[in-house]
Amino acid sequence: MHTADALKGGETTRRLALLPTWRETRLFSEREQAALRWTEAITRVSETHVPDEDWAAVRPRFSEQEVMDLTLLIIASC
Numbered sequence: 001m002h003t004a005d006a007l008k009g010g011e012t013t014r015r016l017a018l019l020p021t022w023r024e025t026r027l028f029s030e031r032e033q034a035a036l037r038w039t040e041a042i043t044r045v046s047e048t049h050v051p052d053e054d055w056a057a058v059r060p061r062f063s064e065q066e067v068m069d070l071t072l073l074i075i076a077s078c
Contacts, residue, residue, distance in 0.1 A: 002077070034061045035070060042074045
């Protein structure tokens with residue numbers, strides 16, 4: 001479902017295929033990398049309690065409202 005939505009939204013199959021390796025590829029912008037890092041942190045909150053470095057990566061690239069929206073989107077998708 002999410003893949004189909006991403007493709008309809010203009011995402012490429014290449015980037016979707018490389019998503020699991022987002023840390024190793026240069027296909028994702030710093031903002032996208034921060035969002036992916038935040039997604040992993042929120043998804044693993046019971047294990048990691050959202051490390052400070054993950055917050056430090058997301059905060060300068062997103063407004064307070066965007067962080068809130070992103071966090072709610074992550075929670076709703078879990």
